[in-house]
Amino acid sequence: MTMAAGSIGRLPVPEVLAHADRLARTGGPSVPQGARELADLPVTGPAEVLGISRNAAERHGALLLSSGGTTGEPKLTFVPHHQAVERLSARWRPLVPGSIMLNAFNAGRMWASHYYMQRLAEHSGATVIPFGPLTAEDAMAWAPRLARIGVTAVAGTPTGLADLAEGVLAAGAELPVKTVIWMAEPWTDTKRDAVTRAFPQAGFWGNYGSVETYVIAVNDPRCDPAVLHLLPEQVLEPDDGGALLTRVGEGWTVPVVRYRLGDRVAPAECRCGRGDGLRVLGRADDMVKFRGATFGIGEVLDVVRSVPGVTEAQLGLAGADGDRRTAERLTVRFLGTADAEDVTAELLRAFDRFRQVMSHHPKAVTAVRAERLARIDRTTKVPPATWSKWSEEDR
Structure with missing residues (x-):
């Protein structure tokens, strides 16, 4: 029993089949009789994730969050309060005790990123400033105070981080930023250049996922900017209709089998030398x-x-x-x-x-x-x- 050619990551198929059978009892689809390969299992979507996550929330509580709805209808997911940061931190640690992070993700409206950063800072023993996005004008006014506070990390979308950087540069302030955490959209050369000029000592730490799945893949300053690495105990099947994600093990926000993501992905090599690299090619429905x-x-x-x-x-x-x-x-x-x-x-x-x-x-x-x-x-x-x-x- 094998994974499909071109898949990113590897999982024992018997373990996947047993996992799918357990999910079938908590809101997932039934496992077809005689299933022997990953491809024999049905593709799942937001309805299955909502059902499975709702069942878990009834037992342990959760945050009810929604996808951004940038290109389609928002999707609801019950996300456990731990937000999978312990599993994530085993492979990706942008913050350390003593870090002071400016959280420039927007709060409210059921968007996950702000609350995810708050939880990551708490788990890391870092101090967090829950500011939300700043315009360039806001950032220019706040830059001297942020410098006095000693902000060492900033987190936001590339667009929001570029706004922050433009304000810091206009103010002529020097912030001791060593860490830039980004997600939710790709970089452009212009935005990345602005952030690099504002924070010349900073390394870039990216992660990729969705509200329904939370973090799937990460990169860090050792990596090619557009290459991310799939976290362990997962497999991605590239597909023109949207990659299919399967994961096993404990500690994820939501367990999934062949969940269809909204993006097309492809395997990729990375300068860091680690395996399970991928590139996000774009939306499958564009x-x-x-x-x-x-x-x-x-x-x-x-x-x-x-x-x-x-x-x-x-x-x-x-x-x-x-x-x-x-x-x-x-x-x-x-x-x-x-x-x-x-x-x-x-x-x-x-x-x-x-x-x-x-x-x-x-x-x-x-x-x-x-x-x-x-x-x-x-x-x-x-x-x-x-x-x-x-x-x-x-x-």
């Missing part, structure tokens, strides 16, 4: 229909970011009210010094289907330089795309 053509949001953004002078980009899509899979108009909003006409020209060069659309609908594809990209208020993340309602005037 395909959009556009006036008879189909494109991936990620592939369009990759082209836009390749244009000299573009530092960050976001798509503005307009479609029928409530339809987030079919667009009638595409607007690229970007930051940087590039000319909007150059960005549009590169899109039309790279995507023949866009040229065909433009021949019939000249307003359908445009680019505009922006002062700021749209954000998700709840999470401080910059979503890859935003949606608005299309009208006949957009023809």
Whole structure:
């Protein structure tokens, strides 16, 4: 009995089958008769996680938390109060006793990251400042006080951390930050550069997961920035429809078998030399229909970011009210010094289907330089795309 070729991580299949059978008695799907391989087990989703985690919460209590809903409907999960930090800390310790961490994740609205950082600091014996996100202006005003306090670690989304860094740089303050903890979205070169300039002695500590699964994989200053390592006692099956996660053992927030994540992942080598490396390739559901053509949001953004002078980009899509899979108009909003006409020209060069659309609908594809990209208020993340309602005037 073996794992599928290309899987990340390894687990004994008999152990997985026994684990799946136990989960079937607490809200998981039944194990098919004669199942012998991981692939024989059914794929699970948010409904199973909600049922299993609710059953556990009735016995031990929990935090009821929700996914961010950045690209889809929010998902509810009952997360145990321990938040799996003991298991996590066995492999990933960004904080130590004496650390003073600024927690720049947004609190409230059932988003997990702020509370996860509070629990991690408590478990690590660190001091935590539960501030929430700071604008660059807030950070500039607070930077001298944060320097006097002696903040040694900061935690937030790359977008929020870049705002903090810009304020610290503008204030000319020197914070003794040695640790940058990040998650929830990928870095851009511009954001990472700002954080590095503000905190030149800091190492970057990343983690990857979701509210439903909590932390799946981590990296640290030894790693390639975009490579993370799967935590032990888990296996990931890459799949174009979203990677499938299976884990065994105690101490996780939620036990899962073949839970479909929202992202596509691929195995990766890392400069640190450790195994079970992975890269997150993007959302599995980022395909959009556009006036008879189909494109991936990620592939369009990759082209836009390749244009000299573009530092960050976001798509503005307009479609029928409530339809987030079919667009009638595409607007690229970007930051940087590039000319909007150059960005549009590169899109039309790279995507023949866009040229065909433009021949019939000249307003359908445009680019505009922006002062700021749209954000998700709840999470401080910059979503890859935003949606608005299309009208006949957009023809």
